Amino acid sequence: MSCYGDQHTMLSSDDVLPPPGDFQVLLLTLDSVSLSWSSPQGLTGPQTFRVTWGFDGETSSTRVKGGHHLEISSLKPGEKYQFNMATEGEDGRQSRWVSASLSTVVPPRDLKIDHLGDTSFTLHWSKAEGMEKVPQHFFISNCIPGTDTLTAITDDCHKTFSNLQPGTEYTVSVTTVLSNGEQSESVSTTVCTILPAPELLNVDSVDTTSAAVSWSQPPGLDQTQHHYQISYRCPGTELHITTTSSPSITLSDLKPATEYSVTVCTVLENGKQSQLVLTTFTTVPTAPVQLTVDTTSAAVSWNQPPGLDQTQHHYQISYHCPGTEPHYTTTSSHSITLSDLQCGTQYSVTVCTVLENGKQSQLVSTTLTTVLPAPDQLTVDSVDTTSAAVSWNQPPGLDQTQHHYQISYHCPGTEPHITTMSSHSITLSDLQGGTQYSVTVCTMLEDGRQSQLVSTTLTTVHFQWWRRPSRVAAVCVLLAVIIGLLDSYATSERDQLQASYNTLTKERDQLQNSLNTRTTERDQLQNSLNTRTTERDQLQNSLNTRTTERDQLQNSLNTRTTERDQLQNSLNTRTTERDQLQNSLNTRTTERDQLQNSLNTRTTEVDKLMKSLNTTTMERDQLQKEIERLNKASCPEGWRKFGSSFYYLSTEKKTWENSRQDCLERGADLVIINSEEEQTFINGFESVKWVWIGLTDSVTEGTWKWVDGTPLTTPRYWWSGEPDGGTDQNCVEIYYISSGQGVWRDFDCSFSQEWICEK
Template sequence: MSCDGDQHTMQSSDDVLPPPGDIQVLLLTLDSVSLSWSSPQGLIGPQTFRVTWGCDGETSSTRVKDVHHLKISSLKPGEKYQFNVATEGEDGRQSRWVSASLSTVLPAPDQLTVDSVDTTSAAVSWNQSPGLDHTQHHYQISYRCSGTEPHITTTSSPSITLCDLKPATEYSVTVCTVLENGKQSQLVLTTFTTVLPAPDQLTVDSVDTTSAAVSWSQPPGLNQTQHHYHYQISYQCPGTKPHITTTSSHSISLSDLQCGTQYSVTVCTVLENGKQSQLVSTTLTTGSCPEGWRRFGCSCYYLSTEEKSWEESRQDCLERGADLVIINSEEEQTFINGFEPDSYAWIGLTDSVTEGTWKWVDGTPLTTPRYWWSGEPGGGTYQNCGEIYYISSGQGVWRDYDCTFSQQWICEK
């Protein structure tokens, strides 16, 4: 190596001159050292000292006059040096050597930063170790999560992307500078937590007037054996507080919605510790009736194309997620009559439990409005089911009839 000062080969000498005091280190950096020593005991007058230093078998020296300190520069970072100081006489005689060994600083990477984190990867970077611009070195990166062995890798770049990480997991990362000889700097440390993945592919599967079904895929990278989690669902229409519910399933049915209303729906993943993922969202608008159904208000209505008994008709409605129609208003009666069935159609009215006590299929008693045709209900043991009789446009009328008779029917949901 090239060092400042005269070249000098160390050799032993008699203790003719008193040696300087012990070497003290005033300042040590990656490429320099400031040394000091005390005056030799009993030596008066001008003083001269020979200072030598070396590493890896190479030595350099210089002469210092009338001072007891020296700054030595242009040293190699991270190297062990031997420093020697001796008193030197005018005739070239020397005292015994006073020695000290120390290593220059190997700088660690600076400003270790987590630049980005997602569910299974993270990008970290750092500033190049100061003073190592022209020194052969690389960086060693070690990262791990609790309970696992560290992953160790190297790079010559001041940045790296760590891949194949576990979602929603805290990692510790250390980086150090490594010289060609294997010497390592101190570690710099940081931590980060990978992102908790959100549910995937949030989909509106079906919508009717007052309910909707939504589903989603499992968050990528998560499984219940490693992470215990559930989903939180929030839905609301403008101007209202959100309804919040949870499920461990990948789907949910939202009920008691307002008809003809747009709803926003959000879903997120929630861990046992309460940590939540980002929200995924969608919108839906209630009010759509299935194909072949007609909408009135917040209900959907279906007029059959077949003919069946009252009980069979009701069973068909139930299988469609509905029931025989319940008529609650004059406007609804007019709407139903507008279906223009083939003269007659079953409705959800019966007195089969108690003769003369007419009830709707939901168990509520018939009060008002009533649209019986003149002379109806006729009564009788076999005429226990209600039908709407289409006479002309307008409201139409009701009759009671034999429940076993086959005719069209009207469902409502």
């Protein structure tokens, strides 16, 4: 910012020396300026210049010898400074003053555009460095070339412009405005609103050879001619391009199980295009067919779908029973054996084709029911003449399943006896001695389904006390006793005992045979146990494999969950930004209404001011006539004339009140200063340093008024730090300064000194 000096006389002691030429003031920073000038016309050799500057009565000065440039720093930001310059001679003579004024108002900085949209954008800026605490507001203008300019005023360092035209270039400028009305230069930038792209691009449906795609019309284009350009392709093929004026299209003649990328953009009549919006989809692979299930095992098989001979793929199998989470596994073959199933349970099995990029076909499904296991290791624990104890092991896989057991037993020629229990053993009673029984056991579920039967046989003994092979020794002892008593018993009794002995010997042999049979069965059971242990280990390995697959799937699920949460957070962020923009819009609407109200108020004030102007114009005309009358009058002796007024400098000293009384007796009053020229004239009374003037706050502390009752407004010429007297210093004196306009200070009204009258 620069300002050239005005060539007008302010004060001179001798008008012989020529003033400096081409006086120019340039703002460097918010608190420094650069002054430059040329040599006075007709002068050669070294020259000396006197420079003064200040604002609101604060004045500083310096001399420049032999140069034509001066930098002044430590200025107060946001103030209007007056700069004066005169040529000085070696004998103290001085040319007339040349002057210039400049405001230390720096424009805003760091203009930045964000939240750029199709119908709005937000402009941000920073206050000038060093002016952060200076009261200020900003004047903003926004226009399209060839249209009317839109303006606004704000105290904030940002402004949101809305209801704009999409795809249009705007020029925006910002100016700093201080509370005193001083303005900086404008800084500006250009911005082009975005041509909105289609919204909510969505793939509505996909099958093996076609896909339906739709989108929403961009906002702000209701009155603008436009259409949409759609392009789509799969890897390794040429791009297909088509156009439509509707917000949807059906793409046909696509390849099965193939990923396609689709882009859509808005196109204006002049060919200008929006940004592209993109989506992808994969056409549906043909599903597996011919599912088969073996009736005795969970084996599933299918045929490879057609069209995938050259495409990498595998199959994902999911199976579960009611009330449980699905189990997932994959295979590249066309069959699989499912293991670790629950006994006697119906399973739903689904199979789908999966491509390398993770795209899946539609699901096909079937159901199967696993076999209910029979009780294991059915054993006869003990037998006597009328009862037998039978036990078995719980079938594997039924720990979490409600079940019980059905036991059936009978001897040849009789009806079966049937009973049920939930435990793993039973004692059969009321049996016939020395009789063979057939016993069967099966597992039963709550719904009545039964497993296969397991069976065994047992034979009750003749006598209760010979029930166990372990009593053979006791029988032998008893026989020895009987033989010892033969001499004392009859021969017939000996024969009976011999017969009993023979019977017991035969039974012992039978028991020995039974023991051998049980030993053989035990060995067979041990072999079965070893086989089951091997199968269990194999099942454990299968379980570990499935556990690993489950963990991998769980990790995939966790990853998808994290991605979902991130997308949800993004959605929440966009929602918050939308709400903030809505709040900003509401705020701007309120500000617009307030500005409209302010405009209405200003219009009313302008009307009032116009009436006041008319009144003032009449008063001015009357005063002009009075001035002309006074100008015709001669200047009284001892008075000085300036403009249309006469001034008297006292030759004695009095208090402020007595000084005013003296003026009133002379038909005048203490001087009232109305202009800079008058202030400079008063400062020219060089015979005294301090004189009273007609300014006081004796009525209301801090409210300065002239003696005619008018309040002090502007200009002010207070000395630095003045007024500072509080309630003790209520009258104003002017202090003479050899160059410039002099300064004011408040002082004790009872102090006696010279004064100046004006009439």
